[in-house]
Amino acid sequence: MNTQLKRREVLAGMAGGAALLSSPAVLRAAGNEAIKMGTFFSLTGPASLFGPTQTACTALAVDQINAMGGILGKQVEIVAGDGGLSPAEAAQAAIRMTLQDKVDFIVGSHNSAVRQSIIAAIKGRVPYVYTPLYEGGECAPNTYVTADTPQQQVKPALNALNEMYGTQKVYLIGNDYVWPQKLNERAKEYIAAFGGEIVGEEYAPLGPGNKFDDAVTRIRAAAPDLVFISLVGGDNVNFNRSFAGFGLDSSIRRLSVLLEELTLFGIGAENSDGLFSSMSYFTAVESPENDAFKSQYAAKFGADGPPLSMLGADAYSGTHCAAALLNAAGSNDASAVMSASNGLSYTTATGTAVMTNRHVNKDIYLAECNGVAFDIVKSFKGVAHGETCSV
C-alpha cells in the first residue's frame, strides 16, 4: 500500500509536471518571482512624522520603475520595515529581512545609529542604499549613499552666511547621538577655515521632548552671530520656539540642518525670523524637473496625500538609484553592483544625479524661512560630496 501510494504520488507529480511543461508561458509568469525591495522608513518613533511621505514617494518611484520594465526584468515588490526602531531591534529586523523574506536590496531613511546597526547586521549581503542627509564617512561594503554629506550641506551654507552677514561666532547645539556629533566635527573645520570661532557647543538627549530655556539663556550669554542647529523633529521645534520666545531671533541668525517643510510648520511663522536651512531639496526649488516630480506626486496621491518634503524626495531618488544600480550591474551581486556604482547616473526629484565613490555630487540650496515657507536665497551647483569610499 505504501508503495502504491508513492507510485500514485509520483505519477501525479509527473502528470502535473507534464501539464506545466506544455504551457511554458504560464509557468514563467507564475515562477517569475518579483524582485524584493526591503525598506526601512520611520514608521514609528520620533521621526515617524516623515514616514508617510517616505512611503508615498517610494511607492511613486516603484510605479515608475515597474512601468519601465522593473528591475532585472522583474516587477518590484516592497517589504516594509520600520526604521524608527531602536538600533538593536532594527538589526534583528534587517536579519529577518535578508534571511527570511530574502529581499534583493534595501533602501533606508532613518538615523545614523540605525544605519550602523543595519550595516553590521546584513554584512553587505545585499545592496543597501541610504538616503537621508548624514554626517559622512560611511564606506561599508555594498553600501551606497545618496544622502547630502557635510561638505555639501554644511560647508557652502556656513561660508555663504559668513559672506552675507559676517557670522564669525558660532554656537553649536544638537541632539546627543552620532549624526550631530560627527557633523559638528566637520562644521568646526569649516568654521575654522574662514577664521570663525566656536563660542559654545551642547547636546540634548534624543528621546522625550526637551525644554530649551536654559540652552537659550546660555546662548544669549555667549552672544554668537549664528546658532548651528542639528536638533531633530520635536526638539528642533521646541528649541526654535523658545529661541524666538526669548526674543533672540531679532539679533542672532540660525542655521538648522534638518529643517524641512513639516518641522517649519511646527516652529510657526512668528518664530522663524532669521532662520535658515540648507539641503538638496525643498519643494520651493524652481526647476522643470521638480515641477514634474511634484505634479506626478499630486496625480498619484491627490491633494490629501502626505505633504512632500526632503526626506520623501530623498527616498524617491534613493529608490531610483537602487533600480539603476541593479540594472547596470545585471544582478544584485555585491562586487558587480560596487563596480557598476561608479559613474552611475539615475533619476532624482530634481533631475539626474551621478554617483562616484558610492556618494553623489548634487545641487544644494540655502533657504531662508519666510513665515512657514522657504525662500531659496542661494543655489550651489554640482557640489562635490568629498567622500573617498573605494569601489
Added chain:
Amino acid sequence: MDGLLVAHGLNISFEIVVLALVSLGLAITLGLLGVLNLAHGEFVMIGAFSAFFVQSQGWPYLAAFPVAILACGAIGWPVEKFLIRPLYARPFDAILATWGLSLLLREMVEFFFGRGFNSVAQPIKGTVNILGADYPAFQIVVMLAAIALIATIVFWFLRSVTGRRIQAMVDNPDLAKAVGIPVDALARNTFVAGLCLAGISGVLLAPIVAVHPSMGIDYVLKSFFVLVVGGLGHILGLVIGSGVIGGAEATVSAIIDRTSGYSFVLILSLLFLWRRPNGLVAR
C-alpha cells in the same frame, strides 16, 4: 543682581511650576483614586489641540479653556463609566487599560489633525525685563496662572464639603457610602476633574511647545517621576516632587547639559523607587 543668574533662576522656577501643573491631574487620579492613568499625557495633548483648534477657527486663545474642559469631560465621562470603574480594585489592569486608551486617543487625534507638528501662536508676545534678564512675557503669565490654579484646587480640596467627602471616600469607601456619600458619582467627578486639569495644562503649554499627537509621552513620564519622589499621601508631595525633579533637572542642565540633567532625574527616580517607594511625603 546678575542677569544670567536671574535668567537661570526663572528657568528653574518655570520648569518646577510647569511640572507641578502637569502633574496635578495625575496626582488626583493616582493619589486619590489609585488609578495610574497612562493616558494622562494624551489629555494634556488634547488640551493643546484644543488651543490649536480654537486658533484655527479664529477664536480668542481664552476660548481654548472651555473647549479643552468640554473635550476632556466628554471623553473622560464614558471612559470612567465603562473602562475605569470596573478596574478601581485592579490597579494593574487599569494601567493596561489606560495604556490602550492612550493609543486610541493618539490615533483619533492623528485621524482628525494629521501626524505633523502644529504651531499655536503665543497670545502675549515679547519679553519683559526682570532684574536684568529678558524673559518671555507669556511664560510669566503661565507661571502665575499655574500657581493660582494649584492654590485654588488645594484650598478647595482642604476646605470645601466636596473636598471632605473625597477624603472620606479615599479613607474608607464603604463607610463613606454608609453615611450617604454618593461614592460612585464622586469618584467619577474626581476622575474627570483630573483629566480636565490635564487638558487645562495642555492649553497653557500649547503656545510654548511643539503640538503633535505624540506629545503626551513627554509629560506622563515626568509627572510619574514627580509622584514617585513626592509621594501620594498629601498635596505637599506634588509640590515637593515637582521641586525636586524639576529643580534637579533644570539645575544640572544649567550647570552641565541636558543629557546629564535627564540622567540625574532617572537615577533619582530609581533610587526613590528602590529605597523609598512611598516618596518623601508618605500617606
